[in-house]
Amino acid sequence: GESVGLHLPTLSVQEGDNSIINCAYSNSASDYFIWYKQESGKGPQFIIDIRSNMDKRQGQRVTVLLNKTVKHLSLQIAATQPGDSAVYFCAENHDYGGSQGNLIFGKGTKLSVKP
């Protein structure tokens, strides 16, 4: 359902360390997943996506892992930098090529990077 009503969990990491942000999704029929990054006072920015026919996808310093068995999604950030400090949202798509494309967002995790 909609990600409202709860305060955000926080992950604090040291600069240079790797970060892992986790997300549990609800619908086993979801076939497309996205991670967004939202800096304070700004709109969410697309980071990386993955389809359900894949288990892993890598981008620049980021890796998304998908475990369909337990309906779990994770975002790994390598060598975390202060600029990575933001709130990270996962989103799942329930529609199979439909015109709505209604994404369901997770609750979000706030990543704080300590210098």
Add this chain to the structure above:
Amino acid sequence: SQTIHQWPATLVQPVGSPLSLECTVEGTSNPNLYWYRQAAGRGLQLLFYSVGIGQISSEVPQNLSASRPQDRQFILSSKKLLLSDSGFYLCASSSGQGYEKLFFGSGTQLSVL
């Protein structure tokens, strides 16, 4: 990629006043358009979405309404604002074709006093 223009960036309005937030999209035709609200430190709540001109779907009952007078224009309105309407409002767009990656605007911070 798509570019979402959203204004104003911040808005302070008294209770009972009207509201009009505008969003326009560049870089795509016949997009799906969305209005989200985000309370401070919280997640995204979908308010409205539109798959075409004049077609609006409301996700939650509320004091707000949306309109889509043109293909790439989406407007969020209220006749009389409530204190509970305060929040960060985000307009988003997607291609409406298959796997849906949303592009977001920069948001409007609305404070109702």
